[in-house]
Amino acid sequence: MIEVLSEIESKAKLNKNSRTSLKCRSFIKKLGYRSRSKKMIHEIDQAIQRTNLTMLLPDQVESWLEIDLDDAIHFQYNAKSRVLAPTTSKAPALYAFQAEAVNRIHRKMIGNDSFKGMLVLPTGGGKTTTAVRWIWEAALSKRKKVLWIAHRHELLNQALETMRNQVEKPVKYRVVSGIHDHATMIQDEQLIIASKDSLTHHGERLANWLAEDDELFLVIDEAHHATSRTYIQLIRSLEKSLDRLYLLGLTATPFRTAESESGALRKLFKDGILYKKDLKNLVASGILSEPHFFSMQTDVQIAQKLTAEQLETLRFTDQLPEKIMDKLVEHHPRNLLIVQQYIASANQFGKTILFAINQLHATMLALLFQQHQVDARVVISQNDVDHNADTIQAFRNNEFPILINVNILTEGADFPDVQSVFLTRPTISSIFMTQMVGRALRGEVAGGTKVANIVSFIDDWVEKIAWSNPQSLLAGENGDETFEGISDRKVTEIISAQVMEQLALRMNNHLDFADMKRNYFAESVPMGVYAMHYLHDEKTISEDVLVYENDVDAYALMLEQLPRFCIQNGLSSKLTNGQIRQFAEQLELQFFIEDELQPMYEIIDLMAILKYFLVTKELPALLLFKERKQVNITELARTIVQKDYTYRQQKEFIQQNWDEQPFLQVFFNYEEIYYKKCVQSELLMIDTIFSPKEPYESDVSLAKLKKSNHSEWRSLMYQVFERNKQKNGMYQCVLSGERSMNKADFKVGYKKSLKNGGKTTVNNLALVKKSDKY
Structure with missing residues (x-):
């Protein structure tokens, strides 16, 4: 056994991520056992505990007795603690x-066994x-333990x-996260810097780390x-x-969230704000420069929809897809605009x-x-190190006015007299944005501008992407705050962003009147x-x-039943997107074919809500669009028809409505042309006589119909x-006669298959239990 474990340890140690794997069955055979037993x-x-190995078990799996014999077992080599060595003998002055x-904060500790501020x-x-x-002063210099999350x-x-820039003596530490060390590698470090998710299922390991301590300094960024x-459970x-627990929370936005969230924050940090300075105060004192913001619209349209993989890469690495990057880099009018804006x-x-x-863009x-x-020079990684240093x-010596780089100057570069930063690349990273903007924020008192x-x-x-915004970032509003108490104006902007995209498609694709008949503009305006x-x-x-x-x-009905649905099906946040889609389709079948109204949802909407609930264990709140009635395009068109306006009167009436309704302008994102097109579309719809809808009949299968014509698929399923609905509200299988209130227990099959000449019609479709063959 010792030889086998030593071999595994050697392999894991040599691998880049300090891990190795082998099948459970192979592992047992190597150790000389025929089967597993307790x-x-x-x-x-016991033998593994005497090595530097940790067996990595999936979340919520307590023993590898539960792992399938054909599944892999993963081993982690526990590297020794790292030592944080000071860069100078004395930390820089504050x-x-x-x-x-x-x-x-020191004074708050006096006479208090703990605090939460x-x-x-x-x-x-x-x-x-x-x-x-x-x-450093309160804990690390006194060999007390610190957890930074x-x-x-x-x-x-x-x-x-x-x-690294602040400590004055060596400190044993470990960074724990999905891309750093694993939580199982925590040993006797004095400092743990960790992501909260990496500690969620490792409470025992954390308890062992603190077994001989009676106090902890906890910082939450x-x-x-x-x-x-997850934070509450950990605390x-x-x-x-x-x-004794000394808890310090760091933020620029303490109580900007919803009433419920801010109340919870005040309750958690019961000692309130220990110290506060706002941006205006630091600008007034000359420590920070006064930021002046300029937003230049490039008119470059990025119409490409990003794949799930590209979105994941963007979120994780802040890396744009190569084709989009090439388009931006090689777009001469965009580059010329950047140069002309400076000149x-x-x-x-x-x-x-x-x-x-x-780097190509920089050049x-x-x-x-x-x-x-205009003398502009470049520092990029492909240049010689000495060349970059000279540049x-x-x-610094003010020999030229513009220094262009990719990301070399985000950290560690000190240019106090820099007056401006030009941000020519989009980023979702608030940290990266902070570093870029920070190159020009040194105030006069600090030797800057x-x-x-x-x-x-x-x-x-x-594509809707949450790009980091420098103005909202400096106002403490960037990124990921809760939106429970969102303003009416913000609700309008969220809705407008998506509706404008739909309107553009509607106008540009010239949808036929058969589709438009069932979807007047008033019905196309969201409730919330x-x-x-x-x-x-x-x-x-x-x-x-x-x-x-x-x-x-x-x-509303789906959300009411969603907690029970997730419990009954054993759902967790670990589901893949494919699995989430399968369960979202069950929810669709159960709750969204109750009537023959034109459906406005998409399956990805149901997936988003399901995933949100599985991760947060909370149901999302519907933010109502209170000004919905003011978007009265349909009523406007009816007024024009009823009063029989001339063309000139129509034009004046439509323009007057736009000029006198600032809210309309916000809703239409100030795109007056789309507003006027929508009015004209409503007028055409009111004046057009529609023929009654013929019963649907096709050679297209239900599965393909769902993708190509979701509205027709939904109508057929409803019928x-x-x-097959009984008077008591239960549905009945045509084969077995079994009944159930739950639509998800059934499937719709063909009485005569398409291969044998059958058609996709209501008369050729039947309701059967999922367990039955038909």
Whole structure:
């Protein structure tokens, strides 16, 4: 047994991720056993504990007795703790307000066995630096243990780098997350920097780490997320096992969330805000520059829809798809706009750092600037190190005005007198955005400038992507706050963004009147939106599901039954997208074919809601679109017809309605042309006589019909269920006679198959139990 485990240990140690795998059956055979037993597992577990290996079991699996013999067993080699070595013998001095914050937190500890408070500083104000100095002085320098938690990998890396610059003696540490070490590798470190999700199922390991301690210093970055279930469970478990817990939450947005969320935040951080400085205060004191924002629309349309894999790559690595990147890089009018924007206000922008999309883009922009007699130079990784160093030094010496780079100058580069940053690449990373914007935020007191010019170049994306916004970021509003208490204006903007896309398709594709007859514009205006913004696997997920009048009751009924549905089917957040789709289709069958109204939902909407519930264990709230009645395009068209306006009167009436209704302009995203097209479409629909709908008959299978003509599929399914519905509301199988109230227990089959000449018609379709063959 020792030889086998040593062999596994050697393989894991040599692998890049310190892991190795083999089939459960092979593992047992190698150890000389014929089958598994509790005694055998106990013996092997004892032997593993004497090695540097950890057997990695799936979540909620307590023993590898439960693992299928043909499934793989994974082993992790437990690397030794890392040592955080100080970069200097003495940490850099803090600003006066940061030192004041540290002292305020120290004073809170006096006479208190514990506290739960918050440090509130704006983006660029040095929250991490301030918190690190406090834990160094209060804990790490005194060999006390510290747990630093965040919900994103980049925040973990940022914390580690800050600590490297602040500690004055070596500290044993480990970073734990999906891309760092595994929680099972935690040993006797003094400092653990971890993502909250990586600790969720490893409470025992955390308890062992703290077994000989009676106090802990806990820091939660982006603390406005700390009201989530996983955070609460973690904090409660720590409180039970410790005599003293000092909890410090870091945020720029303490109580900006909904009433319910902000109340929960106040309840969790019962000692309130220990220290706070806002952006205006730091700007007024000269520590930060006053940011001036410029948003330039490039008119570049990105019509490509991103695949699930591309979206995942974007969320995880902030990397644009190659084709889209090439389009932006090689788009000459876009590049020319960037150059012309600088030239038009060269005196104002002055010394500028420009962040390009990639190395080719950096080079192309530099050449274009030079063609317009502006000296711009490039630092990129493919350049010689000495060449880059010489270029950076020349920029410091003010030998040229524009320094172009890709991401070299986001961290560690200090240029106090930089007046502007040009952001030519979109990013979803608030950390990356903070680093880019931060190059120009050094105020006059800190040796910088009074004003910082932040120039963003905005492309037109058909895909809804939560790009990081520098203005909202500095206001403490960027990214992933809860939207439970969202403003009416914001609801309007969410709905408008999606409706405008639908209107564009409607107008550009010239949908036939048969489709339009069943969907007047008034029916196309949503009742509200399920705005779901949450964290999963250390990523921020944003899903906005529009709810229309035809489906509002179906959604309400589905949500009422959703908790029971998930329990009955044993659903968890670990489901794949394919599995989520299967269960979403069951929900569709159960709740969304109750009537023959035109369906406005999509299956991906049901998937989004199901996934949200599985991750958060909460039902989304419907944010009602209160101004819906003001979007009165259908009523406007009817008024024109009833009053028999002339063409000139029509034109004046339509224009007057637009001019006097600012809300309409917000709803239509200020696209007056779409507003007028919608009015004309309504007029055509009112004046057109429609022939009655013929019964549907086709050679297309139900499965293909669902994809190609979802409305017709839904209508057929509804009619089949209604034909087989009893007076007591139960549905009956035509074969066995079995009955059930649950539509998901049935399937619709053909009486005569398509191969044998049958058609997809109501008369040729029958309702049968899923367990029956037909």
